[in-house]
Structures are given as structure tokens and as C-alpha cells.
Amino acid sequence: MKKILFTLILVFSTVIYSQEKNQPGNNDLFSPVNIKKFADYLFCQKDYLRAADEYERYLKSIPDDTIEFKIALSYSAMCNFSEAEKRLGTIKNTSNFFVPAQMLSLKTIFQEGDIARFRNAYIAKDSDLSIPKDSGIALLYNFSSLLTEASIHNEDDFVENFPYQERSRIKYFYEWKENPPEKSPLKAALFSAIIPGAGKFYAEEYSDGIWAFIATLGTAYLAYDNFNARHYTRGWIFSALAAGFYAGNIYGSASAVQIYNTRIRFDFVNEVKTFLEDKNYFLKVFDFCK
Amino acid sequence: MKRYFKYILFLLILIPSYSLPQDILQKQYSYALEKYNSEQYYDAITEFKRLLFFDGGKKYVYDANEYIGLSYKAGAKFSDAILYFTIAEINAGNNEELFNSKIEIIRANILRRTTARALTLLDTLQSDKRFISKKGDLYYWRGWAYIFSDQWDKAAQSFNMTDTNKTMVEFCKNVQHEKYSVPFAEIVSHFIPGAGQIYTGHYFSGVLSLGWNTLWGYLTVKSFVDDRIFDGLVTGNLLWLRFYNGNLQNADKFVKEENLKITNNALDYLQSGYHGLKP
Structure with missing residues (x-):
């Protein structure tokens, strides 16, 4: 009896001690429980690629919709939106994560930058799920109209869709969309045709404008002066230079305005992106690391 | 004998309970090391991270972090590598380990060009x-x-x-001897336009630069000689000075380009032909 008791103590204590020493779960570091614990750790360390790999490994043993959702979150965090969308699509409608997955799926389409597809997908999902009008994704849908070509007719109606504290920013974005502070390349070319360098001033390239003015008028004067002094060869050389400066300046002014417009559009898109990222695209933040 | 029985029993309970998890960690360490040695650096990082996660006793904290750093370094992720070498440094058990981890940080900084x-x-x-x-x-x-x-x-x-x-x-x-002198190229270009380009072997560009400067220089001087002061000022400022400045900039650019080629060739040789320790 004593022997049996000792043997039992020996065996049990070995198992219990070893589990305690080895922290999570059992001795096998690759058991599903330990894989999940390790994956959760990687996920919270923001090592998303490895976390996704480990979650995939876990899913081979145990199906789990939370893990599916976390894999999608990992891909989304790595800006691999197409993979995130694919993974979100696998979450079944019986899952608690079905609705959040659908919302997150819309967000990933938006993040991919395909606004038209996002709007169509939203309409399709709205008819299936009846998305509440005050939900985050509905706000994102409303916001997305700022990024389309179509005009928004009523500013007040549009702005009132958003929470009070966001309205001043939304109003600013609305005004930018309706009246973008872009400049006309045609005007720039015309200005430069009338006064060399004026188009560059219009495009806010002041030093280029001054140089264009001096170069065009200077060479034109030299051509005139040399013709007057009957130095015809030099006269033609300076005429050709003046014509080159004049034509180049007209073309350069139109180009400068195009560059100016591209720059301000780029800045606007960046501002919008920063704003949306700051607000997590109006969606709830899933924090699995608390 | 009966007196000692309970002590023997106690030892029998303790020894396996401590050795078993250590054995698993040792296996995991070997597994991770195998990945590292077979240059599967992504997997090596994962496995060393797994080892660190389960290593409650922190037995492998130095080695695992050092190898994670080395793996990141092999993947040219130098900032990540430095982070893990620093963790290894903090957990170094002796002066040798401390020195090694510090040297690894220095080597990663050299490669990252944070000299x-x-x-x-x-x-x-x-x-x-x-x-x-x-x-x-x-x-x-x-x-x-x-x-x-x-x-x-x-x-x-x-x-x-x-x-x-x-x-x-x-x-x-x-290598130092082979490299072109930037100040020399700039100085000779000040006196003879195009000489800097010719010095670096760009003969066509050098002759062209000399030609343009001679032409506009001649026209400028001629204008002043003929008392056409305004012509002289405009030709000098708008044409001659532009070509003269261009010649100086070109000389500087060519010297830097040629020196870069010499440096890159030298680094290329060191990478493949030098068999000593490299960063």
C-alpha cells in the first residue's frame, strides 16, 4: 500500500510540478493550448505575421471563430486587406463575430481604396443586415461620399450625420470637396503668355517666376539690340533663346499648376486618412490584449 | 536505510519534476538553433520567441535574444536586431556575453550606417x-x-x-589612393572650366563645358570691349555664369559618382573576397 502511494505521489507530483514550471498548459509547447497562448502573446506584441501563422496552426486542431476573427485582424493590421477580407468572409452567420466581421470586411474594402466597391458592398450588406444609421460603418459610408466625384447637395444634412464633436472637421472636408482650392493650368499658361513668369507666380513658384521673367525679357532685348546693331547671327541666336524661354515658361507654368494641384490633392487625401485612422474609421476597437 | 527513505523519495519527486520541462526547453532551443543554422531565419525567430515565452526560469533569455537579433540582422532588419541584442545585453550573465552582445549592436549599427x-x-x-x-x-x-x-x-x-x-x-x-580628390576637381574647374570633368575621365563633357564657357565668355568680353555694357551684363549673367556654375556642379557630381563607384567596388570585393570577420 505504501509503495503504491509513493509511486502515485511520484507520478502526480512530476506532472504537476512540470506543468507549473512550464507555465501555460502542458509540457508540449506545440499543444493547441500552448500554440494559442503563444499566438495571443505574439498578437499583443503586434508581431501579426507570426501571430497569424500560429493561429492558423491552432485552427488545424480546433475550429474557433474568435481565432478566425483575430487572424483577419492580424492581416488587416499588416495592411493585407484582401487576405483580411477573405478571412472575414469565412466567419459563419451563426457566430457572435458575424456582424463585426461584416463591418470589418467593409472597412477593409474602404482601406483598400476602392470607394465605389465599398459603397456598393455597403448597400448590399445594408439590405441584408439593416445596418443602423448611427452605427460606425454607416458613418463611414456617409463619409465616403466625400471621396467620390458626385456632389453632395445639402451641407447641413450631410454634416449632421456625424457626432457633434466631429462636425467642424467634417465641414472642412466637405468644403474642400465642393470647392477644392485647385488652380487652372489654362489660366497659368495664359498668364505666362501675357507676362512671362506670371503663370509661375499664379502656381506659387515665385523665384521661378522672377527668373523666367528676367530670362525671357533679357534674351528678347539682346535679340532686338543685336538686330539693331546688325549682328544678325547673334540676333537670331538670342531670338531662338528668347522663344525657347517664352514657350518653355508657358508650358512650365501649366505643369507647375498641375503639380500644385496634385500636391494639394495628396495632402487632402493624407489628411482624410489620418483623420479616419485616428477615429478607427468610426468603428469599435477590438482589444483582445486587455 | 529506512531513515533515509523519505529523503530519497523526496529527491525522486523533485529531480524529474525539474528536469522534464528543462528537457523540453532544451529540445526547443535545439530546434530553434537548427532553424537558424539552416538559414530559415523567419522560423528561427518564431521558435526562439516561443522558447522565450515558455522559458519561465529565463535560462535561455540571453541566447534566444542573441539569436533572434542575429536572425533579424540576417534579414537586414537592423533596428529589430539591435532591439533584441540590447535585451540580450541586459540579460548577459558574464563579461564575455556582455561584450559579445555589445559588439553585435555595434556591427548592426555599422550595417545600418549609423556610424x-x-x-x-x-x-x-x-x-x-x-x-x-x-x-x-x-x-x-x-x-x-x-x-x-x-x-x-x-x-x-x-x-x-x-x-x-x-x-x-x-x-x-x-582604396583611399584610388579615390578622386573633390577639392582638387573643384579648384581646377574654377580656373579651367571642364578640367574637373576631364580629371575624372569624362572627356566629352569636359570639352563641351570648356567650349560653352569659351563661347559665352568670349561674347561677354567682346560686348564689354565694344562698349555694349548691358549686352555684356546679360550675356555674362544669364549665359556665361550659368555654364560656369554648371561646370563646377558637374565636376563635383562626377567626382562623387566616381568615388562612389570605387567605394562600391571595394565593398563588393570585401563582401565576396575577404574571408575575415565582417559586420
Whole structure:
């Protein structure tokens, strides 16, 4: 009896001690429980690629919709939106994560930058799920109209869709969309045709404008002066230079305005992106690391 | 015997309970090391991270972090590598480990081209009395830091302070000798437009530059001689000075380009032809 008791103590204590020493779960570091614990750790360390790999490994043993959702979150965090969308699509409608997955799926389409597809997908999902009008994704849908070509007719109606504290920013974005502070390349070319360098001033390239003015008028004067002094060869050389400066300046002014417009559009898109990222695209933040 | 039985029993309980998890961790360490040795660096990082996660006793904290750092370094993720080498440094168990981790940080900084940081760390190590016997190593890595910051003369001086790297001294001196002098190219271009380009072997560009400068220089001077002061000022400012400045800029650009080629060739040779320790 004593022997049996000792043997039992020996065996049990070995198992219990070893589990305690080895922290999570059992001795096998690759058991599903330990894989999940390790994956959760990687996920919270923001090592998303490895976390996704480990979650995939876990899913081979145990199906789990939370893990599916976390894999999608990992891909989304790595800006691999197409993979995130694919993974979100696998979450079944019986899952608690079905609705959040659908919302997150819309967000990933938006993040991919395909606004038209996002709007169509939203309409399709709205008819299936009846998305509440005050939900985050509905706000994102409303916001997305700022990024389309179509005009928004009523500013007040549009702005009132958003929470009070966001309205001043939304109003600013609305005004930018309706009246973008872009400049006309045609005007720039015309200005430069009338006064060399004026188009560059219009495009806010002041030093280029001054140089264009001096170069065009200077060479034109030299051509005139040399013709007057009957130095015809030099006269033609300076005429050709003046014509080159004049034509180049007209073309350069139109180009400068195009560059100016591209720059301000780029800045606007960046501002919008920063704003949306700051607000997590109006969606709830899933924090699995608390 | 019966008296000792309970002690024997106690030991029998304790020994396996401690050895079993350690054995698993040892296996995991070997597994991760195998991944590292077979150059599967992504997997090596994962497995070393797994080891660290389950290593409650922190037995492998130095080695695992060191290998994670090395794996990141092999993948050219130098900032990540430095982070893990730093963790290894914090957990170093003795001076040798401490020195190794610090040197790894320096090597990653050299590769990342944050030379100033590498040199600062080398200065710190050099003033540390614990590493007085490692002076040769420190001069060696200082030499490499200078190589990566394109200061071949200083690199030669540093290698000269080590006992074993006389070939590197010669190599660095040769590279320095091969390189074109930026001040010389700029100065000769001031006096003879195009000479800087010709000095670097760009003959066509040099002759062209000389031609343009001669033409516009002649027209400018001629205008002043003919009392056409305004013509002279405009031709001089708008044409001659522009070509003259262009000639200076070109000379500077060509020298830098040629020197870059020489440096890249030298680095290329060191990468494949030099068999000593490299960053």
C-alpha cells in the first residue's frame, strides 16, 4: 500500500510540478493550448505575421471563430486587406463575430481604396443586415461620399450625420470637396503668355517666376539690340533663346499648376486618412490584449 | 536505510519534476538553433520567441535574444536586431556575453550606417576597463565602421592598430589612393572650366563645358570691349555664369559618382573576397 502511494505521489507530483514550471498548459509547447497562448502573446506584441501563422496552426486542431476573427485582424493590421477580407468572409452567420466581421470586411474594402466597391458592398450588406444609421460603418459610408466625384447637395444634412464633436472637421472636408482650392493650368499658361513668369507666380513658384521673367525679357532685348546693331547671327541666336524661354515658361507654368494641384490633392487625401485612422474609421476597437 | 527513505523519495519527486520541462526547453532551443543554422531565419525567430515565452526560469533569455537579433540582422532588419541584442545585453550573465552582445549592436549599427552611434559605442567599450584585453577587436570594428562611412584613411589607421589585419590596412590605403580628390576637381574647374570633368575621365563633357564657357565668355568680353555694357551684363549673367556654375556642379557630381563607384567596388570585393570577420 505504501509503495503504491509513493509511486502515485511520484507520478502526480512530476506532472504537476512540470506543468507549473512550464507555465501555460502542458509540457508540449506545440499543444493547441500552448500554440494559442503563444499566438495571443505574439498578437499583443503586434508581431501579426507570426501571430497569424500560429493561429492558423491552432485552427488545424480546433475550429474557433474568435481565432478566425483575430487572424483577419492580424492581416488587416499588416495592411493585407484582401487576405483580411477573405478571412472575414469565412466567419459563419451563426457566430457572435458575424456582424463585426461584416463591418470589418467593409472597412477593409474602404482601406483598400476602392470607394465605389465599398459603397456598393455597403448597400448590399445594408439590405441584408439593416445596418443602423448611427452605427460606425454607416458613418463611414456617409463619409465616403466625400471621396467620390458626385456632389453632395445639402451641407447641413450631410454634416449632421456625424457626432457633434466631429462636425467642424467634417465641414472642412466637405468644403474642400465642393470647392477644392485647385488652380487652372489654362489660366497659368495664359498668364505666362501675357507676362512671362506670371503663370509661375499664379502656381506659387515665385523665384521661378522672377527668373523666367528676367530670362525671357533679357534674351528678347539682346535679340532686338543685336538686330539693331546688325549682328544678325547673334540676333537670331538670342531670338531662338528668347522663344525657347517664352514657350518653355508657358508650358512650365501649366505643369507647375498641375503639380500644385496634385500636391494639394495628396495632402487632402493624407489628411482624410489620418483623420479616419485616428477615429478607427468610426468603428469599435477590438482589444483582445486587455 | 529506512531513515533515509523519505529523503530519497523526496529527491525522486523533485529531480524529474525539474528536469522534464528543462528537457523540453532544451529540445526547443535545439530546434530553434537548427532553424537558424539552416538559414530559415523567419522560423528561427518564431521558435526562439516561443522558447522565450515558455522559458519561465529565463535560462535561455540571453541566447534566444542573441539569436533572434542575429536572425533579424540576417534579414537586414537592423533596428529589430539591435532591439533584441540590447535585451540580450541586459540579460548577459558574464563579461564575455556582455561584450559579445555589445559588439553585435555595434556591427548592426555599422550595417545600418549609423556610424556615429557605432563609434560612440566603441568609445564606451574602449574606456571600459573590463574589456582592456579586447582592444584589438575594438580597433577592428572601428575600422569597419570607417569603411562603411567611406573614410578609408581612418579605416586604415584603425586596422593598423590591430596586430593581424595588415592586408586590410593595405587594402584601405589603396582604396583611399584610388579615390578622386573633390577639392582638387573643384579648384581646377574654377580656373579651367571642364578640367574637373576631364580629371575624372569624362572627356566629352569636359570639352563641351570648356567650349560653352569659351563661347559665352568670349561674347561677354567682346560686348564689354565694344562698349555694349548691358549686352555684356546679360550675356555674362544669364549665359556665361550659368555654364560656369554648371561646370563646377558637374565636376563635383562626377567626382562623387566616381568615388562612389570605387567605394562600391571595394565593398563588393570585401563582401565576396575577404574571408575575415565582417559586420
